[in-house]
Amino acid sequence: MSGSPGPATRRGEELAALSLLLIVAVCGCAVRPPPAADATVVTRRAAARPRVEVGLASWYGEPHDGRPTASGEIFDMTQLTAAHRTLPLGTRLRVVNLENGRAVRVRVNDRGPYVAGRILDLSRRAADVLDMVEQGITRVRLEIVEG
Numbered sequence: 703m704s705g706s707p708g709p710a711t712r713r714g715e716e717l718a719a720l721s722l723l724l725i726v727a728v729c730g731c732a733v734r735p736p737p738a739a740d741a742t743v744v745t746r747r748a749a750a751r752p753r754v755e756v757g758l759a760s761w762y763g764e765p766h767d768g769r770p771t772a773s774g775e776i777f778d779m780t781q782l783t784a785a786h787r788t789l790p791l792g793t794r795l796r797v798v799n800l801e802n803g804r805a806v807r808v809r810v811n812d813r814g815p816y817v818a819g820r821i822l823d824l825s826r827r828a829a830d831v832l833d834m835v836e837q838g839i840t841r842v843r844l845e846i847v848e849g
Contacts, residue, residue, distance in 0.1 A: 761829035
């Protein structure tokens with residue numbers, strides 16, 4: 703029994719194709735495009751992340767030198783870097799020592815500090831610039847320069 707399909711078979715194939723086309727059209731319309739980047743969305747994001755924080759900073763160095771950071775790069779205590787609990791990795795900060803007025807720019811490449819009451823862990827080099835190595839901790843103001 704070879705030969706061309708009968709009218710009933712062709713009609714079934716046409717209905718199946720039409721059904722499939724209808725399903726694709728409906729599903730395609732159901733996909734909602736992402737919201738436009740308007741001022742409201744930007745304002746909410748900016749409000750969620752303060753541009754300035756004040757609190758205690760500490761520093762870390764030799765025991766961590768040469769080990770991977772949360773960003774995946776190797777920690778180098780001679781670089782101007784910092785660890786913050788929530789700021790996006792790669793965020794650039796201006797950190798001011800509130801006890802002596804000295805300032806330094808650092809890049810967040812790690813997570814921490816893991817000590818309650820502290821907002822930032824600085825590399826040994828950044829702590830040197832802020833003149834806080836001897837103290838170990840100091841009160842700072844950090845400002846997001848670039849996020």
